[in-house]
Amino acid sequence: MPAVLHPVDPRHPDPGVIGLAATMLRHGKLVAFPTETVYGLGANALDPDAVAAIYAAKGRPAWNPVIAHVPDVAAARALARSWPASAARLAAAFWPGPLTLVVPKAAQVPDVATAGLDAVALRVPDHPVALALLRAAGVPVAAPSANRFTQISPTTARHVQASLGDRIDCILDGGPCAVGIESTVVDCTGSDVVILRPGMITADDLARALHGTGIAVRIAVRTVSHGAGPEAGGPAPRSPGMADRHYAPQGDVWLFDPTQQDEVAAALQARAATGAGTGADTGTIRALLRTATLPLPAGSVVPMPDDPAAYARRLYAALHDADADGAVLIVIERPPDEPRWSGVRDRLSRASR
Ligand code: AMP
Ligand code: MG
Numbered sequence: 001m002p003a004v005l006h007p008v009d010p011r012h013p014d015p016g017v018i019g020l021a022a023t024m025l026r027h028g029k030l031v032a033f034p035t036e037t038v039y040g041l042g043a044n045a046l047d048p049d050a051v052a053a054i055y056a057a058k059g060r061p062a063w064n065p066v067i068a069h070v071p072d073v074a075a076a077r078a079l080a081r082s083w084p085a086s087a088a089r090l091a092a093a094f095w096p097g098p099l100t101l102v103v104p105k106a107a108q109v110p111d112v113a114t115a116g117l118d119a120v121a122l123r124v125p126d127h128p129v130a131l132a133l134l135r136a137a138g139v140p141v142a143a144p145s146a147n148r149f150t151q152i153s154p155t156t157a158r159h160v161q162a163s164l165g166d167r168i169d170c171i172l173d174g175g176p177c178a179v180g181i182e183s184t185v186v187d188c189t190g191s192d193v194v195i196l197r198p199g200m201i202t203a204d205d206l207a208r209a210l211h212g213t214g215i216a217v218r219i220a221v222r223t224v225s226h227g228a229g230p231e232a233g234g235p236a237p238r239s240p241g242m243a244d245r246h247y248a249p250q251g252d253v254w255l256f257d258p259t260q261q262d263e264v265a266a267a268l269q270a271r272a273a274t275g276a277g278t279g280a281d282t283g284t285i286r287a288l289l290r291t292a293t294l295p296l297p298a299g300s301v302v303p304m305p306d307d308p309a310a311y312a313r314r315l316y317a318a319l320h321d322a323d324a325d326g327a328v329l330i331v332i333e334r335p336p337d338e339p340r341w342s343g344v345r346d347r348l349s350r351a352s353r
């Protein structure tokens with residue numbers, strides 16, 4: 001049975017619809033809901049069978065743990081064996097918001113939710129529909145992005161429907177997501193804070209919030225490639241967000257720096273000369289450009305914003321549109337190598353592998 005899609009006004013979430021979705025969650029069902037980052041695929045985080053159903057619906061490998069969403073700090077602390085000073089500071093500074101904190105796991109969190117790790121990832125989302133749902137459910141809600149594994153995360157209810165519509169029970173449609181890429185994930189279990197996945201909250205933001213505590217911020221080295229997880233004989237990833245190819249469209253992705261504009265233009269012209277990318281059989285080209293110009297028809301070019309927040313908000317929809325149009329090649333101009341662009345640059349580099 002296809003998922004039931006319920007429109008919910010984010011300014012006034014209808015208690016009837018929220019109550020219905022909350023009841024479904026308490027009964028072990030899967031409910032997709034909007035957050036400020038991307039749409040999540042939710043299940044009761046304390047119910048191992050419900051969490052297992054998320055993995056089945058997404059086709060997500062069992063070594064890839066999920067984030068538990070809670071309505072407030074008190075509910076987060078109930079899932080943590082201890083609450084590190086770094087977590088206390090960062091939660092006070094950024095929750096509700098696009099920051100996930102990895103802390104020592106309490107016994108009540110089932111192993112399936114953390115992929116057997118002794119730490120649990122927690123977040124209070126900044127979205128009125130998500131918060132209303134979490135409060136009404138009264139249980140923590142495990143929610144990875146509501147897409148099939150390795151596909152692009154959804155930033156609208158339509159994206160969820162296209163990817164998972166026949167595999168889940170309910171979708172709450174609260175409109176497009178305001179942040180647009182997944183949360184920053186930080187490991188708070190050690191003496192330093194370690195960024196496991198960059199996002200719109202940057203290392204500088206974290207360092208500012210930790211100022212005066214003596215706690216340093218480090219960025220994890222990415223060690224695991226897609227397909228080299230435990231099932232391929234590789235080590236369990238410290239964090240699955242470090243899997244290289246994790247946010248990818250169907251078509252090939254070429255990333256280029258603005259200084260390489262002429263080379264890319266020449267490569268596109270050579271491609272056109274051989275007939276590739278010109279007809280319906282060879283498919284469409286999309287170019288996501290900020291400053292560069294390329295020899296492509298206007299309909300192929302998607303102008304992208306100058307500002308990182310606006311860019312992030314727009315990015316996944318642009319990639320979903322390219323997928324939906326059957327683009328075989330997506331050419332993307334890389335934004336500058338600056339800290340405020342690190343979340344966007346991370347997702348672009350993973351889309352291109
Ligand atoms: P997704 O839900 O697909 O956006 O991805 C969940 C992200 O949370 C992963 O990419 C990890 O970075 C992170 N994560 C979840 N649980 C843990 C954990 N116990 N330890 C470390 N990272 C985690
Ligand atoms: Mg995901």
